[in-house]
Amino acid sequence: MNTQPELLSLENLEVTFQRRRSDIVRAVKGISLTIAPGETLGLVGESGCGKTTLSRAILGLVPYRGSIRCKGEELDWKKQGKVLRQQMQLIFQDPYASLNPRFTVEQALEEPLKVHTALDRQARKQRVRESVSRVELPLHALGKYPHEFSGGQRQRVAIARALMLKPEFVIADEPVSALDISVQAHILNLLLDLKNEMNLTMLFISHDLSVVRHVADRVAVMQGGEIVEEGNCEQIMESPQHVYTRKLIDAVPRLDVALGKRS
């Protein structure tokens, strides 16, 4: 009867941090958002507006008030942590933070399979080799450690790792912000291709609207812990309603050339 439920829906989400007794930071102030299955929602806003905090709440890493539902069911990280960790993955700005420096690429990619699947050793090795090729790294990368790669290559490893368990939902938190412009384009195109192939639903976070417009179907603009504007990319780019959105548009129209037109 009803249409398919949203993959993710946030209702009145609030996150507060108490730094000292009298110093309370309201990092997320009552945000409501939905993401449909297969959709990429871009979340854009300047540094400190609460983007990472919002994603940490979704992933059960900070306490929150309000509701977070996945396919209509309230998330419960305490009870369903193991399952949710397979379904929801995070790719973030600094792949060093997600990759263990003492693990080779092969070990890093095999680990989630060991923990979460019943695949035997041979099947695991096969999956690891496939995923390394899929992120366009040579097979000899398998024996290397994170510090032996360039930033772009390291981000490829982190992406491969996040996708090992074939999650349904991925949060990419500034996944290209630390990379050179030309490398940014390659990584973004790779993410787009993988998203389509694997039918991922994605929350793509960036402070840069020119990055977001290339990957997102819809954009939510965040300022000071609140969503101030929401709409499809073209709408937002062509007729922004909010002064703050206009400022973001004026700030960074430079990736377009490196990416080429992809629509």
Ligand SMILES: Nc1ncnc2c1ncn2[C@@H]1O[C@H](COP(=O)(O)OP(=O)(O)OP(=O)(O)O)[C@@H](O)[C@H]1O
């Ligand atoms: N663990 C914490 N304890 C106290 N305050 C925090 C904590 N984490 C974040 N904050 C504060 O919450 C606000 C939002 O921070 P957040 O990291 O979510 O912003 P952001 O939009 O991701 O910024 P950036 O673009 O720089 O990554 C900031 O004022 C930050 O100082």
Ligand SMILES: [Mg+2]
């Ligand atoms: Mg952040």
